[in-house]
Amino acid sequence: MKIPQKSFNMRKAFDPDKITQFQSMRESLTLQSTIKESNRCLLCFDAPCSDGCPAGTDPGKFIRQIKFYNYKGAARTIRNNNILGSVCAFVCPVEKLCEKACSIKALEDPINISGLQRFAIEYGKRFQIEPLRKSKKDQGKIAVIGCGPAGMGCASELAKMDYDVTIFEREDKAGGVPKWNIPEFRLPVEAIAYDVENLLSMGVNIRLNTSVENNEAISMLFAEGYEAIFISTGLSVAFKIDLFDNYINAVDYIAFLRTVKFDREKIDLKNKNVAVIGGGSVAIDSAVSAKACGAGKVYLISLEHLDELPADRDEIELARKMNITFKAGCQINEVVANEKTITGLKGTEVEWIEPGNFSPTNARKIEGTSFGINIDFVVQAIGTKPGYEIVRFKKSLKTKGKGIVEVSDFFETNIEGVFAGGDVVNAGSTVVQAVGEGKKAALGIDIYLKNRGKKA
């Protein structure tokens, strides 16, 4: 079993101290590094990096602008194309997207696109580029439910087309997953704040603390004069493992990451042993967050083996650098508890009955591999599903099971005038994917409304 050794995408080795202080592990490029990096770019025709961006941020263009010292132009390109441009500059798995497509990989390392994006955004912010153009609001009212990446992507695109957009957000702050669940060492809080500020400057109305989740919601919105609705409520309910039911020191990752980010003083992990169940990005975020909170031993326990972990390579590298103990290819079978408090876990190594099918029902215990670990805190990071609001919206909203909403190529649901996008449709993907779906849905909404007008 081997940790992938290939160098990962954080160009400079990051400083573990920064992570324990919850400071961004991705530093801004200096002007000198920016000039050097942008000049490595081949300025491709029909740039593959731009094709590789699900949100259409157009790195091919903004890198060219940086190279030719048009830094504000680069900032404008990013902001105009991707309302979450500054969040994406920190959290995009670029090695799977734009940088994967980079032509220069045939000759040398790909261009550090996220670094250049951070530089351009930072420059635009520091030198105060003009606010985004305000929507004239003469193209009809649209309701967006959920102010996360997909909702923001859709709203910004609609505002550009002069629609009058209102986003309904049940939380007291805008931003969705990047706001609540992405740790500060991966995403500084200013990044999401800046993106929200840009969205507001377009004249998009965000109604906070406004839950839209009753049976009549959709009909009521239409009755209030909204001509189309975009559902971007994401995945807000974490899966839990029955084994941990009723124990007070077992939580899901959504609650855990949110507490670490906003109520850190309420959680004391100092020198405690933490087990994180799961092998994806959020499991790693949870494990690293636990470590940053001062935990002693932190275990990452996953059914998947090391080379099968769904987490990105750089995330795995990050966990490794933070001394997370990987118990990959393992299953927890038994809880050791003192009344309602877990004190230990017992498990065994597992193998797949049918290779390539990473489902818990396909895992088989390997005899003679049982282990026991002392554990003070358990975080479950094994996936999420849409919140209950989806079923409450309207009984007739068609889903694919687990509440995942079914949509057409234009992101329209089975209900006329109701569109959906982001995690609630794709069952959980990247921020940049959600923004892209929101943007495409905005086009779908525009086409729908214009065609409807013609018919009438």
Next chain:
Amino acid sequence: MKTQADLSIEFCGVRFENPFCLSSSPVGNHAEMCARAYDAGWSGIVYKTLGLEKSFKVVIPSPRLNALNVFDKRFIGLQNAEQITDRPIKDNIKDLVWLKKNYPQKVLISSIMGFEDKDWAELAKMSEDAGADILELNFSCPQMAHKTAGHRTGQDFHAVEAFTEIVKKSCKIPVIAKMTPNITDMIPVALAAKRGGADAISAINTIRAITDIDINNFTPLPNIHGHSSPTGFSGPSVKPVAMRFVSELYNSKAINLPVSAIGGIETWIDALHFLLLGATNLQVTTGIMRYGYRIVEDMIEGLSDYMIERNIQSLTQIIGKAAQKIVDPSEFNTRFQVVSVVDEAKCIGCGQCYISCQDGANQAMKFDKQSRKASVDEERCVGCMLCKLVCPVWDCITHKEVDTAKVRHAAIF
């Protein structure tokens, strides 16, 4: 097997162990620096230009340098507002004496600049007495803070002839006249120097230039307390201009004097270029300012290997070989044209060739968006080779010759 070729040359009747010399500049400011240059392997030094402080007191401005940067490529050229030496003449003469005494096998060239007729005679005599093997007359410094010296002299044929004559009468050692490139045609000036008795020509001195401007205060750089001036530009950027002048000097039958080449030499290949264009002797400053005296080691080893690989016994066998290939554009044979050839296996699909051909050439490059491979429309290709020049894979695009008597070619209609 031979590992060291004979790099020696004879220039102005003086033997040099190799053609590599320091040119007159801050790299040869005083004896200690020159001694280290000799130790590093340079065969000769042209000492920093001497002047007489009784005629003109030199004060060099600061900051005095600025580099030309293009995107992330730094220092592709250097601008300086340097003057001739600002040391007392007696200290410099003492240094020349010491150098000749301690390095008798090395060549010592004294560069001089007079401000009046008698200065030239006096400096020539002092240099000869101090042990200089050769004199170089500085007719070309582009930024002397003296209205009748430097490149203004070098643009005045009569002054060049007259000063050369004065020097020749004052000493017996050979005399090189150093030319300014800040002139349309160097030949008449070189001929004037020849009439005055010059034994050789050196070229080029620096080119008057402005390398940069501070866009916040509208002041060109170097910003010398709020002002600037077009001053001497040197380094790799000026090599193409220097190569042109050197080849013209070499190819001029009327001049027929040995040439010492100066201008952007940093590697043995640069050196070889100038030898091939007719230079016998080579001088370097900017490369040393950037990288130090040590670069001569690679020049010596590289040029030596080149000679051994090709069985060249003496540099005289190759001097001027490329100059002989230079003709007037009216004499080009245009019957044979070329078309580009893209090696698809090496193409990395960036499409730079396509963009350049579309917007800067003849729209002959095709680009398949699906496969991301470039290919050539031979019917449209005019064979300019812009595509090859912009391709990031240096050996991906080549060309093949087309005999236009047999095959139609886009360059001929």
